[in-house]
Amino acid sequence: MDWHQYIVMDETVLAGKPVVKGTRLSVELIVGFLAQGWTERELLDNYPQLTRDQILACLSYAEERLRSERVYVVAG
Numbered sequence: 001m002d003w004h005q006y007i008v009m010d011e012t013v014l015a016g017k018p019v020v021k022g023t024r025l026s027v028e029l030i031v032g033f034l035a036q037g038w039t040e041r042e043l044l045d046n047y048p049q050l051t052r053d054q055i056l057a058c059l060s061y062a063e064e065r066l067r068s069e070r071v072y073v074v075a076g
Contacts, residue, residue: 003064006057018061020054030058 008021018027025047033043040055 001053001056001060003057003060006054007061020050020058023049025050027058027061030055031062034059 006021007018007027009016009018013019014024014026019025020027020030030043030050034055040052043055044050044052
């Protein structure tokens with residue numbers, strides 16, 4: 001899934017957080033609901049402007065960010 005066509009960052013919308021294009025629904029909100037146990041169907045029912053592809057794009061965005069995350073061990 002290429003999230004780039006669905007997720008945008010604009011400093012004038014939600015202080016630049018990544019959002020679903022054309023909405024004020026942040027990736028953080030969508031991933032958070034899924035983490036709380038919401039189903040895809042519940043998201044689509046509660047946010048009718050959302051599509052399955054947009055939900056998958058949010059997950060793809062999150063996965064890409066986590067994959068690029070680096071952890072450094074600091075000797076203490």
